[in-house]
Amino acid sequence: MTNSNERKMGVRTRRQYTKEFKLEALRLCEQPGMGPSRVAKDLGISRTLLCSWSQQLKESPKEAFRGHGTRTELEGELEALRRRVRVLEEERDILKKAATWFAKESE
Numbered sequence: 396m397t398n399s400n401e402r403k404m405g406v407r408t409r410r411q412y413t414k415e416f417k418l419e420a421l422r423l424c425e426q427p428g429m430g431p432s433r434v435a436k437d438l439g440i441s442r443t444l445l446c447s448w449s450q451q452l453k454e455s456p457k458e459a460f461r462g463h464g465t466r467t468e469l470e471g472e473l474e475a476l477r478r479r480v481r482v483l484e485e486e487r488d489i490l491k492k493a494a495t496w497f498a499k500e501s502e
Contacts (some may be wrong), residue, residue: 420438
């Protein structure tokens with residue numbers, strides 16, 4: 396997969412796997428006569444990587460293997476709340492300026 400120039404310079408491209416590939420690999424591990432070592436060897440991946448995928452799936456099955464740029468539910472909620480705080484701060488600042496202006500006008 397890497398050419399001789401990439402090997403000489405120590406540059407390797409990182410392989411990316413789809414969610415379906417990961418789930419299928421984990422399903423294969425559960426088959427009789429198969430295990431993580433054999434599945435990893437058959438698929439050309441490391442056993443450590445396979446175990447990492449298994450751990451991710453156990454820790455949060457709903458959000459495992461979500462891909463790049465896809466936010467978790469909490470990340471999305473946090474971003475929405477931060478946006479709302481910015482709007483409220485702007486509104487507060489406008490009201491402060493208006494209150495100061497009206498205070499000066501009434502003098």
